[in-house]
Amino acid sequence: MTKLAKISFSKAEAPKGGVAVILAGEDLNLGTIANEFVSGLEGGLKRAADIAGFSGKKKTSLDLVAPAGLAVDRLIVFGLGKSEELTQDDWRAFGGAVFAELQKAKTDAASVLLEVPEGVDLTDLATAEFAMGVKLRAYAFDNYKTKAKDDANSKDLKLTLKVVDAKAARKAWSVSEAVADGVIVARNLVNEPANVLGPVEFAKKAQELEKLGVEVEVLGEKEMKKLKMAALLGVAQGSVRPPRLAVMRWNGGKKGVAPVALVGKGVVFDTGGISIKPAGGMEEMKGDMGGAAAVVGAMHAIAGRKAKANVVGVIGLVENMPDGNAQRPGDIVTAMSGTTIEILNTDAEGRLVLADALWYTQEKYNPAIMIDLATLTGAVLVALGNLNAGLFSNNDELADNLLASAKASGEPLWRLPLSKEYDKIIDTPNADVKNTGGRWAGSITAAQFLQRFANDKPWAHLDIAGTAFGAPKDDICQSWASGYGVRLLNQLVADHYEG
Ligand code: BES
Ligand code: MN
Ligand code: ZN
Numbered sequence: 194m195t196k197l198a199k200i201s202f203s204k205a206e207a208p209k210g211g212v213a214v215i216l217a218g219e220d221l222n223l224g225t226i227a228n229e230f231v232s233g234l235e236g237g238l239k240r241a242a243d244i245a246g247f248s249g250k251k252k253t254s255l256d257l258v259a260p261a262g263l264a265v266d267r268l269i270v271f272g273l274g275k276s277e278e279l280t281q282d283d284w285r286a287f288g289g290a291v292f293a294e295l296q297k298a299k300t301d302a303a304s305v306l307l308e309v310p311e312g313v314d315l316t317d318l319a320t321a322e323f324a325m326g327v328k329l330r331a332y333a334f335d336n337y338k339t340k341a342k343d344d345a346n347s348k349d350l351k352l353t354l355k356v357v358d359a360k361a362a363r364k365a366w367s368v369s370e371a372v373a374d375g376v377i378v379a380r381n382l383v384n385e386p387a388n389v390l391g392p393v394e395f396a397k398k399a400q401e402l403e404k405l406g407v408e409v410e411v412l413g414e415k416e417m418k419k420l421k422m423a424a425l426l427g428v429a430q431g432s433v434r435p436p437r438l439a440v441m442r443w444n445g446g447k448k449g450v451a452p453v454a455l456v457g458k459g460v461v462f463d464t465g466g467i468s469i470k471p472a473g474g475m476e477e478m479k480g481d482m483g484g485a486a487a488v489v490g491a492m493h494a495i496a497g498r499k500a501k502a503n504v505v506g507v508i509g510l511v512e513n514m515p516d517g518n519a520q521r522p523g524d525i526v527t528a529m530s531g532t533t534i535e536i537l538n539t540d541a542e543g544r545l546v547l548a549d550a551l552w553y554t555q556e557k558y559n560p561a562i563m564i565d566l567a568t569l570t571g572a573v574l575v576a577l578g579n580l581n582a583g584l585f586s587n588n589d590e591l592a593d594n595l596l597a598s599a600k601a602s603g604e605p606l607w608r609l610p611l612s613k614e615y616d617k618i619i620d621t622p623n624a625d626v627k628n629t630g631g632r633w634a635g636s637i638t639a640a641q642f643l644q645r646f647a648n649d650k651p652w653a654h655l656d657i658a659g660t661a662f663g664a665p666k667d668d669i670c671q672s673w674a675s676g677y678g679v680r681l682l683n684q685l686v687a688d689h690y691e692g
Contacts, residue, residue, distance in 0.1 A: 194296065194333065194335075194347055195295065195296040195299060195300075195331075195347065195348050195349075195350050196331065196333075196347065196348070196349050196350065197292070197327065197328060197331035197349075197350055197352065198301075198349035198350055198351050198352075199351050199352070200324050200327060200328065200352050200354065200366070201351070201352070201353050201354070202320075202353070202354050202355075202356055202359040202362045202363050202366070203353055203354075203355055203356075203359055204355065204356070204357070204359050205226055205306060205307070205308055205355045205356055205357050206226065206355060207226055207229065207230040207306075208230065208264075208265050208268075208304050208306060208355075209264050209265065210264065210265060210266070210302070211265065211266055211267075211300060211302040211303055211304065212265065212266060212267045212268075212269065212295060212298050212300040212302070212303040212304075213265040213267070213268050213269070213303070213304050213305075213306065214268075214269045214270075214271055214291055214294070214295070214303065214304070214305040214306065215227040215230070215231070215268065215269075215270055215271070215305075215306045215308070216270075216271050216272075216273050216276075216305075216306070216307065216308060216309060217249035217270050217271065217272055217273065217310075218249050218272075218273050218274070218275070218276035218309065218310040218313070219248065219249045219250065219272075219273075219274055219275055219276070220248060220249060221238065221239065221242055221247075221248055221249050222249060222276070222310040223308075223310060224306075224308035224309055224310055224311065225308070225311065226306060226308050227306055227308055230263070230306075231263070231268075233262045233263050234257075234260055234261070234262050234263055234268075235260075235261040235262040236261070238270070241255065241257060242255055242270070247270065247272070248272075249270075249272040249273065249274070250272045250274055251272055251273065251274025251275075251283075252271075252272060252274070252286070252287070252290050252668075253272040254269055254270060254271045254272060254290075254294055255269070255270040255272075256268075256269050256294070256298075257269075257270075266300075267298055267300070269291075269294050269295075269298070271287070271290070271291055271294065273287070273309065276309050276310050276313045277312075277313055279313075279319070281318065281319065281322045281601070281603070282603045284319040284320075284322040284323045284326065285322045285323065285325055285326040285329075285603060285668075285669055286326060286667075286668040286669065287323055287326060287668075288322065288323035288324060288325060288326020288327040288328075288329075288330065288669070289326040289327065289329065289330035289667075289668035289669040290326075290330075290668050291305060291323075291326075291327065292326070292327045292330040292331055292352075293330060293668075295350060295352070296350075299348060300348065300350065301348045301349060301350055301351065302350070302351050302353075303350060303351075303352055303353070304352070304353040304354075304355055305323075305352065305353070305354050305355065306355045307320055307323065307354055307355060307356045308355075308357075315356075315357070317358065317361045317362050317364070317365040318365055320354065320356050320362045320365060320366070321362065321365035321366045321368070321369035322369065323354070324354060324366050324369065324370070324373075325369045325370075325372065325373045325669075326668065326669050327352065328370070328373040328377075329373055329376060329377075329669040329670060329676075330668060330669050330670075330671065331350075332377055332380060332670075332671070332672055333671065333672065334380065334381065334384040334672055334673070334674070367498075368498045370497075371493070371494050371496075371497030371498040372494040372497075372498065372679065372680060372683050374493060374494070374497055375490040375491060375492075375493040375494030375495075375497065375676075375679045375683065376490055376494075376676035376679045376680060377490075377676065378486075378489060378490045378493045378676075378679075379483075379486040379487050379489065379490030379491075379674070379676035379677075379678070379679050380486075380490075380672050380674040380675065380676040381674075382395070382398060382482065382485075382486035382489060382490075382674075383479075383480045383482065383483050383486045383661060383662055383673075383674030383675075383676070384480075384672060384673060384674045385479075386479050387461050387462035387479045387512070390461055390479075390482075391434040391461055391512060392429075392434055392435065392436050392437045392459070392461055392510035392511055392512060393434065393435065393437060395437070395439075395459060395461060395482065395485065395508075395510045396411045396437040396439045396510055398489065399411070399439040399441055399489055399506075399508065400439075402441055402489070402492055402493060402496060405493065405496035405497055406443070406496055407441050407442065407443050407492055407496045408441070408442040408443075408444070409439065409440065409441050409442075410439070410440045410442075411437055411438070411439050411440075412437065412438040412439075412440070413435065413437060414426070414429075414435050414436060416438075417436065417438060417549075420529055420549075420553065421527070421528075421529050422438075422528070422529045422549035422553070423526040423527050423528060423529070423549075424526050424528040424529070424534055424545040424546070424548040424549045425438070425509050425511060425545060425546045425548070425549040425550065427520045427524065427526045427536070427545060428460070428466070428511045428513055428520065428539075428542040428545050428546055429511040429512065430518050430519060430520055431466055431467075431512075431513065431514040431515055431516040431518055431519025431520065431539075432511065432512035432513070432514040432516070433514075433516075434461075434512050436509070436510055436511040436512075437510040438507065438508070438509055438510065438550065438553070439506075439507070439508050439510065440505065440506070440507050441488075441489070441492045441505065441506040441507075441508075442503075442504075442505050442506075443492060443495055443496045443500070443502070443503070443504045443505075443506075444503050445495070445496070445499060445500050445501050445502050445503065445504075446500075446501055446502045446503040446690070446691070447503075450503050450561075451503070451558075451559055451560055451561040452502075452503035452504055452505045452558055452560050452561065453502065453503070453504045453505070453560060453561060453562055453564070453685075453686055453690050454504075454505050454506075454507065454554045454555070454558055454560035454562065454563040454564070455488045455491055455492070455504065455505070455506045455507070455564055455565075455566070455682060456484075456488070456506075456507045456508070456509075456547065456550050456551055456554050456563060456564070456565040456566070457482075457484035457485035457486070457487060457488035457489075457506070457507070457508040457509070457550075457565070457566050457567070458481070458482070458483075458484035458485060458508075458509065458543045458546055458547055458550075458565070458566070458567035458568060458569065459482040459484065459485030459486075459508045459509055459510040459511070459546070460478075460481040460482055460511055460512065460513050460542060460543060460546065460568075461479070461481070461482050461510065461511070461512050462478055462479055462481065462512050462513065462514075463478040463481040463513045463540070463542065463543075464478065464513055464514055464515060465513065465515075465539065465540035466513045466514065466515050466519050466520065466539030466540060466542060467515050467519050467520070467521055467522065467539045468522060468538045468539040468540040469515055469540075470540060477662065477663060480568065480661060480662040480663075480673075480674060481513075481543070481568050482510070482568075483566075483567075483568045483657055483658075483661030483662060483674070483677070483678075484508075484543075484565065484566035484567040484568060484569075484655075484657060484661070484678075485508035485509070485510065486661070486674075486676075487566045487657065487661070487676070487677065487678030487679055487682065488506040488507075488508050488566060488678075488682075489506065489508065490676055490678070490679035491504075491506070491678065491679050491682035491683055491686075492504065492506045493679075494679055494680075494682075494683040495682075495683060495686055498683075500683075500686055500687065500691055501691045501692055502686050502690045502691045503690075504686060504690075505554070505558050505560065507550050507553065507554045508550070509546040509547065509549065509550040511542075511546055513539070513540075513542045515539075519539065520536055520539055521536070521539070522536060522537055522538060522539060523535070523536065523537075524536045525623060525624045526545075528545075528548045528549055528552065528646070529548075529549045529552045529553060530548070530549075530552040530645075530646055530648070532548070532625045532626060532645060532646070533624040533625045533626075534548070534624060534625070534626055534627070534628055535621045535623045535624040535626070535627045535628065536627075536628050537621075537627050537628055537629050538628065538629045541628045541629045541639070543567050543568070543569045543639075544567075544569065544628060544639055544642045544643055545628060547565055547567060547569075547643055547646070548642070548643070548645075548646045549646075550565075551563065551565060551643065551646040551647055551652075552646045552648065555647065555648050555650045556648075560650065561651070561690070562588075562591050562650070562651045562652070562653070563647060563650050563651070563652045563653075564591075564595075564652070564653045564654075564655065564682070564685075565643065565652075565653075565654050565655070566655045566657055566678050566682075567654070567655070567656060567657065567658075568656075568657055568658040568661050568662075569636070569639050569654075569656045569657075569658055570635050570636045570639050570656055570658055571635070571658060572632075572634075572635030572636040572639075573636040573656040573658045573659055574658055574659040575635075576609070576636060577607055577659055578659055579659045579660060579663065579664035579665060580605065580659075580660075580664070581605045581606060581607040581659075581660070582604075582605070582606050582607070582655050582656060582657045582659065582660045582677065582678070583606075583607060583609050583636050583640075583655065583656035583659075584596070584599075584606040584607060584608045584609065584653060584654075584655055585608070585609055585610075585611055585636075585637070585640035585643075585644075585653065585654040585655075585656070586608070586611075586651075586652065586653040586654070587611065587644055587647065587649070587651070587652050588651040588652065588653070590651075591651045591652075591653050592608055592653060594685060594688070594689050595653055595655075595681075595685060596608065597688070598681055598682075598684040598685040598688055598689075599681055601684050601688070602680040602681045602683070602684040603680065604660075604677055604678065604680050604681040606655065606681070609636060609637060609640070610637065611637065611640055611641060611644060615630075615634060615637050615638060615641050616641045616644075618630035618631070618633075618634070618638050618641070619638050619641060619642055626642060626645060628642065630642075636656050639656070640654050640656070655678065657677055657678055660675060660677040660678075661674065661675060661677050661678070662674045662675065664677075
C-alpha cells in the first residue's frame with residue numbers, strides 16, 4: 194500500500210513529470226494554469242471527459258494514463274463540483290479523496306495543482322485543510338503487518354502541493370499538521386491492543402508529550418490511595434496491571450489564567466468485570482480508552498502548535514477485569530469527593546474512573562471549564578449511532594461553544610438533556626448514588642452521575658462510544674479508530690481560550 198512520505202509546497206505552475214492532479218469545477222471549469230496546460234493534450238480534454246462522462250462533479254475524477262502531448266506520466270482531473278460553495282469540510286475531504294486516487298496510481302511522486310476556477314477563493318486555510326485530509330487518509334494501523342513491508346506495490350509517496358503562495362501555505366500547514374499529528378496519536382493509542390497498551394504503558398505515552406514542552410506527572414496506586422480515589426481504584430482492583438492517573442499541563446497562556454481542563458476515560462480494556470460482557474465483539478473494548486486517547490491527542494495538537502492557552506489534561510488509566518480480587522455488584526465505595534457509590538453493575542466502570550478524575554481536576558486545578566470525554570455508554574450508539582457524539586453540559590454557553598466548534602472542525606456533536614428528574618433514577622436506599630440507572634436513558638443517567646463530581650464548575654461531557662471507533666470509513670479515515678475529539682477540542686481552545 195502506498196504510504197505518505199512527505200507533503201511539501203511549491204509555487205503554482207504547470208505540472209511536469211510523474212503523476213499530476215489538477216482540479217476542475219462544474220462543466221469542466223479549470224483555472225488559468227490548468228487550462229493552459231491541458232491545451233497541449235492531443236485530442237483535447239473535452240473529448241476525453243465526454244467519453245468518460247466526467248464533467249467536474251464533486252469528488253469524481255478523470256484518469257488519463259500517459260496523456261499524449263503532456264509532460265506527465267499520468268493526469269488526474271479531480272472534480273470540485275460547485276467551486277464557489279466549498280467549505281473547510283470539503284477541502285479536507287478532497288485531500289483524502291485525492292490521496293486515495295494517488296494510492297491507486299501506485300506512484301512515489303505526485304503533484305497537485307491547487308488552483309481553482311477564476312473568481313473562486315482558495316485560502317491558505319483551505320490548502321492546509323486539504324493537506325490535513327491527505328495526511329489523515331494516509332494513516333493506516335499496520336505496525337503488526339510483517340509481510341506488507343516487502344510488498345512490491347508499497348511505495349512512499351512524496352507529494353507536492355502547488356499553490357499561489359507557498360510560504361503562506363507552509364505556515365498554515367505547520368499549525369494544521371500539529372493537529373493532524375494529534376489525531377494520529379489518538380488513533381494509534383485506540384488501535385493498539387490491550388496486551389501491549391496497559392495503564393503503565395499508556396502513561397508512558399502521555400509522558401512522551403514532554404518532548405513538546407508539556408509537563409507530565411503520573412500518579413501511581415500509592416498516591417491515589419492517599420487521595421482516597423476509591424471509585425477509580427475499585428475498578429482497577431481486579432486487574433494484575435496497576436492503575437495510573439496521568440496529568441499533562443501546557444502553559445502557553447498568560448500566567449494565572451485558569452486552565453481549560455480535559456478529562457479522559459482510559460479503560461485500557463473493559464471486560465465488564467464480574468458483570469462480564471458477552472464474548473461477541475468484546476475485542477472492541479480495547480478501545481475503551483478513546484476518551485483518554487483524545488485528551489493526549491488534543492494535548493499533542495495544542496502543544497505542537499504552541500497554543501497561547503493554559504490547558505490541563507487528566508486521564509484515568511485502569512483495566513476492568515474479573516478476578517478473585519475484583520469488585521462485586523453490591524459493593525459500596527467512597528469516592529474522593531466523599532460521595533458514597535453503590536456498584537450495581539461492574540460494567541458501568543467508566544463513570545467510576547471519571548468520578549475521581551473529575552473531582553481531582555476541579556479541586557487541584559480550579560479550571561475555567563472542564564470537559565470530559567469517554568466511551569461511556571452503548572446507549573449513546575442507540576440514540577445517535579456513529580455519526581454524532583453525545584454532548585451533556587451544566588452550562589449553556591459552554592455547550593453552545595462546543596456545538597460551534599463541532600461544526601467548524603467537522604467533528605459533530607448533538608446535545609442531550611440533563612435534569613433533576615433524571616437524577617432521581619440513580620438514587621439508592623443504600624448509598625448517596627448508584628452506578629447505573631437501568632436501560633432507559635442510559636447515556637443521560639450516566640451523565641447525571643458524572644455531574645455530581647463536577648462540583649458545579651462549568652462542565653461538559655462528551656459520550657464518544659459511537660464515534661471513537663468502528664464508525665463507517667470515510668474520505669479522511671480508513672482506520673477503525675477515528676481519533677474523534679482531537680480536532681474538536683483543539684478548535685474550542687483556538688476559538689475561545691487563546692490570546
Ligand atoms: N465501555 C462501555 C460502553 C461502550 C459500549 C463503549 C459499546 C463503546 C461501545 C461501558 O463501560 C459500559 O459497559 N457501559 C454499559 C453501562 C451499563 C452497564 C449501565 C453499557 O453501555 O451497556
Ligand atoms: Mn463497561
Ligand atoms: Zn467501559
